[in-house]
Amino acid sequence: MLKLEKWWHLMTTANSNSELLPHIFRKEYAKMTAVLCRHFGLQHIEIAEDIVSDTFLKATEVWAIHGLPENPVAWLHTVAKNKAKDYFKRIAVFETQVKKNIKPDEIANEQVFEFSDQNIFDSQLAMIFVVCNSTNPTEAQICLALQILCGFSVEEIANAFLAKPETIKKRLQRARNHLRNDNFQIKSLSKTEIEFRLDTVLKTLYLLFNEGYFSKTNNQLIRQELCSEAARLTLILTENTLTNTPQVNALLALMCFQSSRLEARTNDNGEAVLFDEQDRNLWNKTLIEKGNYYLINACKGNEVSKYHLEASIAYWHTTPTDQNKWQHILQLYNQLILTEYSPIIAMNRTFAYAKVYGHNKAIPEAEKLNLADHSYYYGLLGYLYADVNIDTAISHYEQAIKLTKSKTEKQTLAKEIARLIEQNCR
Template sequence: MEQQELIPHLFRTEFRKITVVLCKLFGIEHLETAEDLASDTFLSAMETWTYKGVPPNPTAWLYHVAKNKARNHLQRDKQLRDKIIPQLNNRQDGAARDGEAPDFINLFEENNSDSQLQMLFAVCHPSISRESQIALALRILCGFGIDEIANAFLTNRETINKRLHRAKTTLRREKISISVPAEKEIDSRLDTVLATLYLLFNEGYYSESHDQVLREDLCQEAMRLTRLLLGNQQTDLPSVKALYSLTCFQSSRFAARKGSSGELILYEDQDESLWNRDLISAGLYYLHHAATGPTLTKYHLEAAIACWYTQKTDTPEKWENILQLFDTLLQVEYSPVAALNRIYALSKLRGPQVAIEALSRIRSNRNQYYYSLLGELYRHINPELATGHFQQALSLARSAADRQILQRRIRSIAEGV
């Protein structure tokens, strides 16, 4: 990997790990200090590697420099030093030897994993608003930029910056512990944790902020953090299994979802032989094990829908089950996107005319997906009207991938395909 690609890649994968470990060491009230030290580490990498070349083990180099910067900061900040050093000298892994400063930063993978899981719950504390919880988790743990978070929330940079500021202020004021909560608090905090991971996966699965069809790194990060939950006895719960099942099913089609030129390939046109059968099997495994207890979440329902989509052949049984699942999903948690997807399933089962009548009755903003669905439904009934709806959708499209799909649809109608 070339240097111009390596540093952004390492920033995405390692910045959050360094930040979280340092924040756990210093205390949550020093979150911004931890972020600054992590940023300084990557600035040093850019300055050093440009002239001396990339070291044999870039990640180890970053961790070594982060340790030194943190140690230097600790030596300069007497108040912080007086707080931390006594605590560390009482711990076997942080004890000083022969009068040396304690080796107080453990950046090994097992500590990274534990710290990130604990931080995930810390930023999802109930004293912080739900929107701010998710924004802060996406920022600290997932490396999202402000624009990416703004796009994910369909809002602007100023709003996100205000949410992040308020959340950090609350973390400092409340001195929230970086730890997995007690068992009685798990359920209430886990809802927001799962919402964050769900949003992260969706941002990668279809990213408008980078004008890309698919950002697998974000999807893989969401799956990795979900596996952290599965690996902890307190959080290895049915809802977590259901979310992981959903991400397995969705990611199984990555290879088929992009064309040779990077264009988006819709489900109906995908090459089924490119689907990842191991991930489909994993999805089935976790969906089966999620079906325990009385709780039915949107993740269970969406995973079950995604499971049916791993059967490419159209059958009445397939679309009847998908339609029933969407009906239940809309009762559990209504969303305009789910409502539109239900209409598509209805069209496959009952025909486009029935779907058009149902579409006129749903609560949906007149957005690009609404008009795109109308175009699909009218495509074989009234091509001229279908073209008009696709053009309306094209005028509202926010990404290059959407525009390409809609332009292909308009051309295919013009060519009589």
């Protein structure tokens, strides 16, 4: 357990005292809800969430006046525990004095429970599998995971899915109803259930990580937060024998490699720094080593999942110079696109193709993709045309600026246009 906590601190570089309140709340929300939910039973998930929300509310009031306590997390745990006890007392009064026909098993009897590391760990592992439940469609499972496992707001989830908040709200409501009616036992996880649900769990964690890594926000803290949340949940899976599969290790390796460049990807003004221009001294070597470690673990067995392929691509990105680097990367993208189509993979593959065969040959490959509603598609075309036809390149970049909602991306693209114009004048 110590290993997990220690490692997690590596992921979250921010000093805990400088963390904003929502930052702590988001972290603790998932943990505390999981523990309480395991205690109360799944059908009473709202009670667990109410207790956690009340705890945060109290924290906001008290901390605003008295300042942050020495150990905010311990403070939250104590208050939540007391609130849970109060709740049980009220229920006991209600049941004995008001309600005559008591259903004894409806709500778990008051038991001693602790927010111990072990209990948080076990509860979260169980909760991961509760949320990724096949009674809900995959999309809904992912939304639920973001809300319950990661403490995301409806608004944040809507941003991640490029959907309207009302749509997400409805989706979550439906999913919660299904979850509540499901008889899934939070306490026992069988081998079959784990095997059956692991794919969905991994997909959710993968998407969560990507939301952080490719986030539209240029708030570095939030991006790190999302990435480390996803890595933290994946790490939980590697700490349990049943869930410590090659795929899980491959996914974690991918997350480590990508995270190693988080610092270098953004400059002091919050602007994106392109891969070739990144200061490699800013790459987190510890995370690269961790990535290597998990990638080796992932190779036990014959399975090659898309996470294996993506982790291998990310691995090649962390090796600064190798003559055949881009050839390896292209081959891996070739395999990846055959495993699963996605516009992003298609475009990244074309980028690698350009690195191997040159821009001229890559342009027809890119134009065939026909992804007119993606800003990144026009960014790619702009990049490919920059050496070939500056005017065409600029008009592609302008189209990309029109399509993207990301301020950072707009800035980066505008900079590129300015550079091309300047180059043209010379």
